[in-house]
Amino acid sequence: MSHYEFIWIAAPTLSPEEVDSLSQGFQATLKEKGATLLKNESWGKKKLAYKVRKHDEGYYTYYLIEGSHAAVDEVVRRIRVNDQIIKFLSVKVDLEALTKISGRRHSREEREPPAPATRNEDSTHART
Secondary structure: OOOEEEEEEEEOOHHHHHHHHHHHHHHHHHOOOEEEEEEEEEEEEEEEEEOOOOOEEEEEEEEEEEHEEEEHHHHHHHOOOOOOOEEEEEEEEEEHHHHHHHHHHHHHHHOOOEEEOOOOOOOOOOOO
16 A cells, blocks of 8 residues: 555635535545545645635644545545635655654754864965
8 A cells, every 4th residue: 555645725715514514524424435544634724825716714624634536536636626625735755764864853953963173274275
């Protein structure tokens, strides 16, 4: 099974309850298609970097999905016909690579910071 990150932005004209209702509908579609929702985060109403469909704010929702491409395609199809969703992005991710990267990042943070560089007067790059 593949893993996907999926972010969608709902119009700011919706109420939080309506956004939750949309989210539950998408989750039901994923479950119906045999996908598993590993992570579901509602990031709330945030300002957009630029206007999208004449909106400068939107309700952000993030999913981490484990499932088939067909399950994600079905959610994308439903989002495209829904005027209340102003933008979305789905990306296939390699979780093994992500865990390796995060492990490297943590080990790098645990190391001591390098000693500050000292100025070498004998350097050929020194100004004369």
